[in-house]
Amino acid sequence: MNCESQKLLNEINILDFAVREINLFLDTHPCHQEAMRFFTYYNRLKKEKMKELASLYGPLTLDEAKQTGSEFLWTVQPWPWEGGME
Numbered sequence: 001m002n003c004e005s006q007k008l009l010n011e012i013n014i015l016d017f018a019v020r021e022i023n024l025f026l027d028t029h030p031c032h033q034e035a036m037r038f039f040t041y042y043n044r045l046k047k048e049k050m051k052e053l054a055s056l057y058g059p060l061t062l063d064e065a066k067q068t069g070s071e072f073l074w075t076v077q078p079w080p081w082e083g084g085m086e
Contacts (some may be wrong), residue, residue, distance in 0.1 A: 004056075006050065007058050008049060008053050008056070009053065009060075010048045012046060012050055012053065012060070012085060015042055015045055015046035015049060018038075018042045019039060019043045019046055022035055022039045022042070026039060050064055063070065
């Protein structure tokens with residue numbers, strides 16, 4: 001992994017953590033409007049970053065593979081430990 005791909009992956013991990021945590025809060029506070037806005041905003045950012053990662057280095061998940069049309073190629077790309085995402 002190069003520095004840019006690692007930076008992008010770290011940003012995705014941070015956003016994913018925030019989205020998961022607010023999702024847990026919303027499980028018990030489903031009508032909390034500020035939490036819902038937070039969730040919507042950061043979930044959108046996470047999806048944008050995942051789309052950016054997929055366009056530059058290949059899809060991270062099957063959902064991105066479907067969106068980029070490389071659904072059957074994503075498993076044949078080099079894995080990160082094989083020098084992928086460079």
